[in-house]
Amino acid sequence: MTLIQVSAGIIKRDDRIFLAFRDEAKHQGGLWEFPGGKCEAGESSYDALCRELLEECAIAVSSATLFKEVRHDYEDKSVVLYFYLVEAFKGEPAGAEGQNVSWVQVCELNDLQFPAANQVIVDELVAQCCELN
Ligand SMILES: Nc1nc2c([nH]c(=O)n2[C@@H]2O[C@H](COP(=O)(O)OP(=O)(O)OP(=O)(O)O)[C@@H](O)[C@H]2O)c(=O)[nH]1
Numbered sequence: 001m002t003l004i005q006v007s008a009g010i011i012k013r014d015d016r017i018f019l020a021f022r023d024e025a026k027h028q029g030g031l032w033e034f035p036g037g038k039c040e041a042g043e044s045s046y047d048a049l050c051r052e053l054l055e056e057c058a059i060a061v062s063s064a065t066l067f068k069e070v071r072h073d074y075e076d077k078s079v080v081l082y083f084y085l086v087e088a089f090k091g092e093p094a095g096a097e098g099q100n101v102s103w104v105q106v107c108e109l110n111d112l113q114f115p116a117a118n119q120v121i122v123d124e125l126v127a128q129c130c131e132l133n
């Protein structure tokens with residue numbers, strides 16, 4: 001099975017994170033995601049992050065650092081996800097492709113459903129930010 005490389009952005013403002021809802025028709029659809037997408041051939045994960053966040057959220061990333069690299073094997077495909085903490089950007093995040101989006105409190109992330117590969121990221125964000133978890 002081919003390994004798909006994906007970059008995704010953790011866009012945090014105060015105690016909220018910007019999330020997008022994956023269309024039902026997509027792989028792992030009907031779940032919340034950190035916006036992003038597949039790295040193209042020869043493209044760095046950082047460049048893919050910038051391109052995807054411009055396309056999907058209409059923001060221009062000016063600074064981001066790798067938070068965690070996660071490998072996950074779904075039944076139908078294997079992915080390596082490069083999760084970046086987006087530290088600075090221009091523009092206001094939006095659902096530029098018509099997708100539903102939401103600024104969600106970090107401490108309420110576990111109320112939402114994510115693709116399985118994201119659970120380790122959600123757990124870490126919650127552990128860092130929420131005393132009671
Ligand atoms: N963007 C994104 N993709 C994720 C996350 N978690 C996760 O398992 N994925 C998986 O990563 C893969 C690539 O994501 P994608 O569908 O956003 O890729 P893309 O933007 O290039 O979309 P396209 O193929 O419709 O053009 C999908 O198989 C998706 O299920 C996440 O938090 N964000």
Ligand SMILES: [Mg+2]
Nearest residue numbers: 035036037038
């Ligand atoms: Mg995408």
